[in-house]
Amino acid sequence: MRKQDQLTSFLLKNDKEITNQDIEYYKNNPEELDVLVNKEALQIRILHYFFIIGLVLLFGGKFIGYFFKHAISDFISDVVIDSIVEIGNAILGGVVAAYLLEYLQKKQYEQNLKFRREIKREIKKSFKAST
Secondary structure (H helix, E strand, O other), X not given: OOHHHHHHHHHHOOOOOOOHHHHHHXXXXXXXXXHHHHHHHHHHHHHXXXXXXXXXXXXXXXHHHHHOOOOOOHHHHHHHHHHHHHHHXXXXXHHHHHHHHHHHOHHHHHHHHHHHHHHHHHHHHHHHHHO
């Protein structure tokens, strides 16, 4: 079994004991421990930006359509502004769906943090034992 497959199967299990083989693997590949925790924070930040963009498009289109209805042509009012509002709605819908998925993965994130702490603790312990 490849190391990546071992990592994937390990992360998907709830309460696997950390073995000496796991500790040796992460001693040799410490950058993979950081990958476990950094991805989630970045995804939430990106979702916040898209949420703001969706709100700006939605309310901006509604604002322009309401206050400038008589100053703009029917084409701009019916097609362009409605398209802007619909794009804002689509972005908001996508952000809400993605946020719900992130929320559902929160337990996995917490397990990854726990796993990372335990691996680092075991690595330090094995370094102390070997010296």
